Amino acid sequence: MAIALTMFVMGILLGFVGAGGSGFIIAILTVLFGVPIHTALGTSLAAMVFTTMSGAYSHFRQGNISVRTGLIVGGFGAVGSYLGSKTAGWIPVHSLHWLTAGMLFLSAVILVIRLFMVQKIIENSGREITRNTLLIKKAAIVGLSSGILAGTFGIGSAPFIQIGLLAVLGLSIQQSVGTTMLVILPIALAGGIGYYSEGYLNFVLLVQVLAGTMIGSYVGAKFTNYAPQGFLKGAMVLTPVAAGAVMLIG
Numbered sequence: 001m002a003i004a005l006t007m008f009v010m011g012i013l014l015g016f017v018g019a020g021g022s023g024f025i026i027a028i029l030t031v032l033f034g035v036p037i038h039t040a041l042g043t044s045l046a047a048m049v050f051t052t053m054s055g056a057y058s059h060f061r062q063g064n065i066s067v068r069t070g071l072i073v074g075g076f077g078a079v080g081s082y083l084g085s086k087t088a089g090w091i092p093v094h095s096l097h098w099l100t101a102g103m104l105f106l107s108a109v110i111l112v113i114r115l116f117m118v119q120k121i122i123e124n125s126g127r128e129i130t131r132n133t134l135l136i137k138k139a140a141i142v143g144l145s146s147g148i149l150a151g152t153f154g155i156g157s158a159p160f161i162q163i164g165l166l167a168v169l170g171l172s173i174q175q176s177v178g179t180t181m182l183v184i185l186p187i188a189l190a191g192g193i194g195y196y197s198e199g200y201l202n203f204v205l206l207v208q209v210l211a212g213t214m215i216g217s218y219v220g221a222k223f224t225n226y227a228p229q230g231f232l233k234g235a236m237v238l239t240p241v242a243a244g245a246v247m248l249i250g
Helices: 002-017 022-032 037-051 053-061 067-088 093-116 118-125 132-153 158-168 173-197 203-221 229-249
Strands: none
Touching: 002 022, 002 203, 022 037, 022 093, 022 203, 022 229, 037 053, 037 067, 037 093, 037 132, 037 173, 037 203, 053 173, 067 132, 067 158, 067 173, 093 132, 093 158, 093 229, 132 158, 132 173, 158 173
C-alpha cells in the first residue's frame, strides 16, 4: 500500500504538469523503496504501455497522429528498446544509476528546446516527408535511437521522440505530440518484454505503480487549466531534473 499511495501522490503531480513520469517512478522505487534498479526500469517501461494508451487514443480521435509515420518509427523503436533492455542487464548497478540520472538531466535539456525553441525547429523542419525510402531511413534513425535510450534507461524518451518527429521527419507540433504517444506504445511493450525475459519485471509491483499513478494522474489533470502556462513549462522541465537529483542523492 505504501508504494501505491506514494505513486498516487506522484501521479497527481505528473497529471498536473502533463509529464509521463517514468524517471520519477524509477527514482522513487529505487531510492525510497529499495527496488533494484533493473526491476525499476522494467516496471517503468511496462507501466508506460498502459499509461500512454488513453493518450494515444485521444490524440487519434482528434486527428493529431500521423499513423504511417508513427508505426514506422514505433516499429524501429521497438527493436531498439528490446536491444536496449538486453544491454541494461550488462551494465553494473551503480553505473546504471548514474547513467539513468544523466539521461533524465538530458531529457530536461531536450524539453527546454522543445518548449522554448520549438518555433525555430518547425521553421527549419520543412514539410512532412512523403517519399518512402527517405521516410524509412529517417524513421529508422529516430526510432532506433529513441528505442535504445528507452530500453536501456527505462525512460519514456518522449522529448527525444518529439524532437525527432519535428526536426527530422517534419511533422507539425500537434502531430509530433500525438504521434509520440503512438510511438511510445511499441517501444514500452518491447522493452517490457525484454526486461521480463531477463527476470526484471515484477507484476505485483507493476499493479501497485499503475494503481497509484493512473488514478493520481486523472486527479492532477483536473487542475492543469488553473495554472499559468509559464509555471507549467517550468514544472515540466524541473520534473526530470528532480528525478535525476533524487537518483544521484540516493
